[in-house]
Amino acid sequence: MAPERYKEYEHILVAVDCIIFGFHKNELKLLLIKRDFEPEKGKWSLMGGFLDDDESLDEAAQRILKTLTGLHDIYLDQLHSFGDVDRDPVERTISVAYYALIDVETHDKELLKQHSASWFPIHSVPELIFDHEEMVLSALKRLRRKASHQPVGFELLPEKFTLPELQKLYESIYDTNLDKRNFRRRILSMDVLEKTEEKQKTNSRKGAFLYRFDPKKYSRKVNNGDSLIFKTLKP
Amino acid sequence: MAPERYKEYEHILVAVDCIIFGFHKNELKLLLIKRDFEPEKGKWSLMGGFLDDDESLDEAAQRILKTLTGLHDIYLDQLHSFGDVDRDPVERTISVAYYALIDVETHDKELLKQHSASWFPIHSVPELIFDHEEMVLSALKRLRRKASHQPVGFELLPEKFTLPELQKLYESIYDTNLDKRNFRRRILSMDVLEKTEEKQKTNSRKGAFLYRFDPKKYSRKVNNGDSLIFKTLKP
DNA sequence: GCAAAAGTGTTACGAATACACCCATGA
DNA sequence: TCATGGGTGTATTCGTAACACTTTTGC
Numbered sequence: 001m002a003p004e005r006y007k008e009y010e011h012i013l014v015a016v017d018c019i020i021f022g023f024h025k026n027e028l029k030l031l032l033i034k035r036d037f038e039p040e041k042g043k044w045s046l047m048g049g050f051l052d053d054d055e056s057l058d059e060a061a062q063r064i065l066k067t068l069t070g071l072h073d074i075y076l077d078q079l080h081s082f083g084d085v086d087r088d089p090v091e092r093t094i095s096v097a098y099y100a101l102i103d104v105e106t107h108d109k110e111l112l113k114q115h116s117a118s119w120f121p122i123h124s125v126p127e128l129i130f131d132h133e134e135m136v137l138s139a140l141k142r143l144r145r146k147a148s149h150q151p152v153g154f155e156l157l158p159e160k161f162t163l164p165e166l167q168k169l170y171e172s173i174y175d176t177n178l179d180k181r182n183f184r185r186r187i188l189s190m191d192v193l194e195k196t197e198e199k200q201k202t203n204s205r206k207g208a209f210l211y212r213f214d215p216k217k218y219s220r221k222v223n224n225g226d227s228l229i230f231k232t233l234k235p
Numbered sequence: 236m237a238p239e240r241y242k243e244y245e246h247i248l249v250a251v252d253c254i255i256f257g258f259h260k261n262e263l264k265l266l267l268i269k270r271d272f273e274p275e276k277g278k279w280s281l282m283g284g285f286l287d288d289d290e291s292l293d294e295a296a297q298r299i300l301k302t303l304t305g306l307h308d309i310y311l312d313q314l315h316s317f318g319d320v321d322r323d324p325v326e327r328t329i330s331v332a333y334y335a336l337i338d339v340e341t342h343d344k345e346l347l348k349q350h351s352a353s354w355f356p357i358h359s360v361p362e363l364i365f366d367h368e369e370m371v372l373s374a375l376k377r378l379r380r381k382a383s384h385q386p387v388g389f390e391l392l393p394e395k396f397t398l399p400e401l402q403k404l405y406e407s408i409y410d411t412n413l414d415k416r417n418f419r420r421r422i423l424s425m426d427v428l429e430k431t432e433e434k435q436k437t438n439s440r441k442g443a444f445l446y447r448f449d450p451k452k453y454s455r456k457v458n459n460g461d462s463l464i465f466k467t468l469k470p
Numbered sequence: 471g472c473a474a475a476a477g478t479g480t481t482a483c484g485a486a487t488a489c490a491c492c493c494a495t496g497a
Numbered sequence: 498t499c500a501t502g503g504g505t506g507t508a509t510t511c512g513t514a515a516c517a518c519t520t521t522t523g524c
Contacts, residue, residue, distance in 0.1 A: 009285040011246035014329060050244040053327060057318030081316045081331050083292030092288060094249060094331075096316050164503070181505070182487065204502040205495035399476070416478070417514065439475035440522040 015088075015095040016060040017048035017132065019079065019139035020069070022104035023156040027121045028172040029104070030136065032128070033068070034116035039089055040129040046136070047117070048095065061098040068115055070108030075101040075155040077146070079139050087131050095131075099139040101155035123175075147173055151192055154213040162200050162208035163187065192218040250323075250330040251295040252283035252367065254314065254374035255304070257339035258391040262356045263407040264339070265371065267363070268303070269351035274324055275364040281371070282352070283330065296333040303350055305343030310336040310390040312381070314374050322366050330366075334374040336390035357407075382408055386427055389448040397435050397443035398422065427453040 020031035032044045049064045051057065057078065066072050076098050083094040104119070112118070120126065125136060146152050153169050154161075167183045187193065194214045199207035255266035267279045284299045286292065292313065301307050314332040322328065339354070347353070355361065360371060381387050388404050389396075402418045422428065429449045434442035 009248055010288045012249050012286060012288070013244055014247050014249065051247060051318070051329070053245045053247070054320060056320055057316060057329065060318075078315060080313060081292060083286070083295075083331070085289060085291055094286070094292065096318070096329075162503090179488075180503085181489085184504080185506095186486090201495090205497080206493070206501080206503050207495075208503060397476090414515075415476085416516085419477080420479095421513090436522090440524080441474080441476050441520070442522080443476060 013091055013093040014051040015048050015093050016051055016057060016064055017046045017095050017097045017135060018061060018064050018068075018076075019046060019097060019099040019136055020065065021099065021101050021122075021139075021143060021156065022107075022119060023169050023172065024104045024119060026168045026172060028156075028169070029119040029121055030125055031068070031102075031112075031117055031119055032126070035129065036116065043129050044120075044126045045129045046097075046132045047115070051096075057096050061096075061100075065100050065102075068111060068117060069102060070111050071102060071106065075152065077142075079135070079142055082131055082135065084131065089130075095135075097135045097139070099142065101143075101152060103156060103158050105158055122172075144173060151190065151213065151218060160196060160198070160200075160210040160212050162203075162210055164203070164208055166211075190221075192221065248326055248328040249286040250283050250328050251286055251292060251299055252281045252330050252332045252370060253296060253299050253303075253311075254281060254332060254334040254371055255300065256334065256336050256357075256374075256378060256391060257342075257354060258404050258407065259339045259354065261403045261407060263391075263404070264354040264356055265360055266303070266337075266347075266352055266354055267361070269353075270364065271351065278364050279355075279361045280364045281332075281367045282350070286331075292331050293333075296331075296335075300335050300337075303346060303352060304337060305346050306337060306341065310387065312377075314370070314377055317366055317370065319366065324365075330370075332370045332374070334377065336378075336387060338391060338393050340393055358410075379408060386425065386448070386453060395431060395433070395435075395445040395447055397438075397445055399438065399443055401446075425456075427456065 022029045022031060031047065033047050035041055035043050035045045047064055047068045049060065049067070051060045055063065058076070061076050061078075062072065062074070065074055065076065077100075079097040079099050081094060081096045085092060087093065087095070122140065125133070127133075128136070143152070147170070153166060153173070156169060157165060163184055164180075166187065167178055167180065170183070171178055192214055193211045194217075196210045196212060198210045200210050201207040257264045257266060266282065268282050270276055270278050270280045282299055282303045284295065284302070286295045290298065293311070296311050296313075297307065297309070300309055300311065311333050312335075314334050316329060316331045318329040320327060322330070357375065360368070362368075363371070378387070382405065388401060388408070391404060392400060398419055399415075401422065402413055402415065405418070406413055427449055428446045429452075431445045431447060433445045435445050436442040
C-alpha cells in the first residue's frame with residue numbers, strides 16, 4: 001500500500017531565480033530588480049519567486065519572467081540549483097536558477113518600473129544579494145558555452161537584424177573582437193539565416209541588409225545531427 | 236526588520252538522486268537499486284534520498300553516494316533539477332539529480348547487497364521508476380559532453396590503467412570505435428598522464444604499460460586556460 | 471612458429487585564422 | 498568629395514582523420 005506522504009522528511013522552501021540577459025547599445029546587459037522587502041531591502045537582486053505547489057520548475061521560471069517583463073514563450077534554460085544551507089539568511093531555501101534571453105525592445109517597460117528594475121551592462125553589475133553574483137557568473141559562462149555551438153544569439157535580437165549587429169552581440173558575449181570576414185563566413189555557412197531585401201540605415205549611410213533567423217532550417221540541421229554550429233569560438 | 240520566515244509560501248520535499256556510472260568488462264555501467272518500499276516496490280530505481288535541513292545539495296549527494304558505495308571524495312557533478320508536479324505519485328517532490336563516476340573495483344560490495352543494488356550495462360537498463368529514465372539519458376549526454384573536453388574518464392578507472400583500457404572506456408562512453416593511433420596521440424598530447432614502468436599482462440601476452448593520471452599537470456593546464464583537452468570528439 | 475594484443479608515423483583534408491581593399495551613401 | 502560603416506576573397510596554418518605494419522610474448 002502506497003503511503004500518502006513521505007511524512008517524516010523535511011519540506012523546504014524552493015525559490016526560482018532568473019538571470020535575464022538582454023542586448024542594447026552594443027552591450028550585453030542584465031536585468032536586475034531593487035528589492036523592496038527585508039532582508040537586504042534596497043539592494044539589487046535577480047528577479048525570483050517561490051515555487052508554487054501546482055507548477056513545475058519550468059513553469060515557475062516562465063511565470064517569474066512574465067511577471068517582470070510581460071513576455072512569454074521566451075528562451076529559458078535551467079542553469080543550476082544552489083543549495084547551501086545558509087545561502088538565504090531568513091530561512092533555509094534552495095534556489096533553482098534559470099537564465100533567459102530576451103529582446104530588450106519588446107518587453108513591458110511599465111512592469112519594469114513597477115518592480116524598480118533596470119538594465120546593467122554585464123561588466124558593471126552592482127553588488128547583489130545572497131549568492132546571486134555566483135549565479136550571474138555561472139550563467140555568463142553557460143551562455144558563452146551555449147552560444148559557441150547553438151545559435152542562441154538570435155534570441156537577444158529583434159526579429160530582423162543586421163550582420164554587424166549580430167557580430168557586436170557575439171563580441172559582447174565573449175568580450176573580444178572578431179574578424180568581420182571570418183564572422184560573416186561562419187554565420188552564413190551555418191545556413192540558418194534568411195536575407196531580406198530591406199536595409200537598415202540607422203548606423204550607416206550605406207545601410208546594412210536585414211536578416212531573419214530561420215528556425216526551420218535550424219531544426220532540420222539539428223535533427224540531422226549537425227549539432228555543432230560554431231566549430232570553435234573562444235570557450 | 237527582517238522576517239523570521241517566508242511564512243506564506245509552500246515548503247516542498249526535495250530529493251537528491253544519483254546517476255552512478257562505472258566501467259567494468261569494457262562496458263559503461265549504471266548502478267541501480269531495487270526499491271524496497273512503496274510505491275513501485277520491487278522496481279529498479281536510481282539511488283536517492285531526501286535533502287536534510289542541515290546539509291547542502293552537494294553534501295546530500297555525497298551522503299547518498301556514500302550510503303550505497305561506502306566511497307567518499309568521489310567525482311560528483313550536479314546534472315539538473317526535475318520539477319514536474321506529478322513526477323512522484325506520492326507527494327509533490329522536486330529532485331536534484333547528480334551524476335557520479337566511480338571505480339567499480341573499490342566500492343563496498345556488502346553495502347550494495349544490503350541495498351539490493353546491481354550494475355547494468357548502459358544499453359540494457361531496465362525500466363525505471365518515475366522520471367529516472369529521463370535522468371539517465373540526460374546524464375549520459377552530459378557525460379559525453381564532459382568527457383569530450385575534460386579528462387573525466389580517469390575517474391572511472393583504477394589508479395593505474397593501460398591505454399587500451401582507457402580507449403575501451405571512451406569507446407563505450409561514445410558507443411563508437413576509435414582509431415588506436417589517433418586515440419593514443421590525442422591522449423598523450425594532453426600531457427596529463429604519467430607512464431609507469433609496470434606492465435599489465437592480463438589482456439595480452441605482450442603486456443601493456445600502466446599509466447597514472449597526474450592531477451597536478453592537469454590543473455596547471457586548466458589554470459592556464461587550456462580548458463579544451465580533446466578539441467573534437469564526437470559530440 | 472604462431473596467435474593475439476601492443477605499439478608506432480605519415481599523408482591528406484578541412485576548418486580556422488590572418489589579412490587589405492572597394493562600395494554605397496548622405497552630408 | 499569625403500567620411501563612415503558595409504561588404505568581399507585568398508593564402509597559410511593547424512588540427513583531425515584515414516590508414517598498415519612491426520613488436521613482444523606465452524603457448
